[in-house]
Amino acid sequence: MHRARKRFGQNFLIDDGIIHAIIRVINPKAGMHLIEIGPGLGALTRPLWALTNKLDLLEIDRDLVAYWNRENIDGIRVIQGDALSFDFLEWAKIREKESIVCKVVGNLPYNISSPLLFHLVSAANYISEQIFMLQAEVVERLVAVAGSSDFSRLSVMLQARYHMEKVLDVPPEAFDPQPKVNSAVVRMVPRKDFMLSNHEWNALEKLVAAAFSQRRKMLRTNLRDYLGKIPLSEAQLKSRAQDISVGCYLEWARVLVNP
Ligand code: SAM
Numbered sequence: 001m002h003r004a005r006k007r008f009g010q011n012f013l014i015d016d017g018i019i020h021a022i023i024r025v026i027n028p029k030a031g032m033h034l035i036e037i038g039p040g041l042g043a044l045t046r047p048l049w050a051l052t053n054k055l056d057l058l059e060i061d062r063d064l065v066a067y068w069n070r071e072n073i074d075g076i077r078v079i080q081g082d083a084l085s086f087d088f089l090e091w092a093k094i095r096e097k098e099s100i101v102c103k104v105v106g107n108l109p110y111n112i113s114s115p116l117l118f119h120l121v122s123a124a125n126y127i128s129e130q131i132f133m134l135q136a137e138v139v140e141r142l143v144a145v146a147g148s149s150d151f152s153r154l155s156v157m158l159q160a161r162y163h164m165e166k167v168l169d170v171p172p173e174a175f176d177p178q179p180k181v182n183s184a185v186v187r188m189v190p191r192k193d194f195m196l197s198n199h200e201w202n203a204l205e206k207l208v209a210a211a212f213s214q215r216r217k218m219l220r221t222n223l224r225d226y227l228g229k230i231p232l233s234e235a236q237l238k239s240r241a242q243d244i245s246v247g248c249y250l251e252w253a254r255v256l257v258n259p
Contacts, residue, residue: 002041004177008061009109013043013133015174020047022185025167026105026131028052033094037083037106037116040064044107049076056091058083083116092126102126107133110179114138114154117188121161124190130162136182139166143186151242153212159246160196160204162188196253204253211241211249219244230255 004010013019022044028034028051035056039045041064049055054075059065065080079086092102104127108116113134120130134142142164144150158164168185172178196204207230211222220237223230230252236244 002063002067005061008038009111010040010061011107011175011177011179012040013107013174014176015170018168018170018174019043021168022107022131022133023047023051025185025187026103028103029101030054031100033092033100033102035088035091035104037104038109039068040107041067044105045076048105049073058086084112084119088120088123089126092123095126095128101128103129103131105131110135110138110181117142117154117158121158124161124194127190130188131167131185132188133170133183133185135179136169136184139184139186142166142188146245147243149242153208156208156212156246156249157205158188160191160250161194162190164188196250197257200253200257203256204249207253207256208241208249211244215241226252226256229259 004012013022026048028048030052032052034048034052034054035058036045036048037058039057039059045055045057052075056077056079057068058079058081059068060080060082062080065078068076068078088104092104094100095102104120113132120127138154140150141152141154142158143166144152144155165187166184167187170183170185172180172182174183207223207226210225211219213222218238218240219232220227222241223232226232
């Protein structure tokens with residue numbers, strides 16, 4: 001009997017309807033290269049395996065790793081490790097050789113979701129799709145459009161790299177133990193038109209962090225170090241970070257690196 005560990009964000013899915021809705025979104029097929037972050041006791045793992053017969057699991061909790069090793073299921077490879085330091089690029093590079101579909105999926109521990117999403121960006125060129133359950137509030141920020149109150153640093157940075165879509169709302173009752181917050185499932189597809197060099201991406205990170213540093217302040221204040229370096233119109237100087245489109249931030253990052 002496994003006791004859920006709070007420090008690993010263990011809220012196990014128990015609602016069959018929700019589990020199958022998530023599996024339908026993942027749409028697993030034999031031959032796919034699939035990794036599940038945090039399999040826990042297997043709510044998603046078992047139906048995923050039933051449809052693919054081959055699956056990688058990345059789990060930090062040694063007791064759960066031991067559980068999966070004892071289960072010893074043909075086609076399941078268990079990796080003990082922290083998703084925040086796992087080399088997803090190396091894992092996904094198989095695509096270069098075999099051009100197969102690579103998906104990263106999971107009901108993620110909520111305490112690490114933002115850093116994990118940023119960590120995964122480095123592998124985005126090789127990943128076909130990511131499907132994650134996250135705290136609903138984070139999903140709202142991921143899919144927010146410019147001008148809305150949820151539009152934030154997270155929205156700009158991740159929309160610059162992925163097309164994103166909220167696909168499912170999930171209430172606390174779907175889990176045991178129940179989390180205190182609502183959850184939602186997001187589908188993230190790396191953008192094929194993403195063109196930024198590493199240098200430009202770093203410039204974008206700094207610029208967006210500065211723009212959102214004080215949400216209520218105008219860009220004239222938050223971007224005072226950038227005045228004269230990026231083409232800010234009078235109207236933009238008087239606007240706030242959440243009113244600027246992702247495309248505009250991308251353009252400014254390019255101008256900063258290639259003046
Ligand atoms: N997939 C299972 C489910 O839906 O019932 C469990 C989901 S539970 C919300 C999160 C899972 O991620 C747990 O199994 C937990 O041990 C694992 N986990 C937590 N932090 C992790 C990390 N840094 N790297 C890898 N796995 C982690």
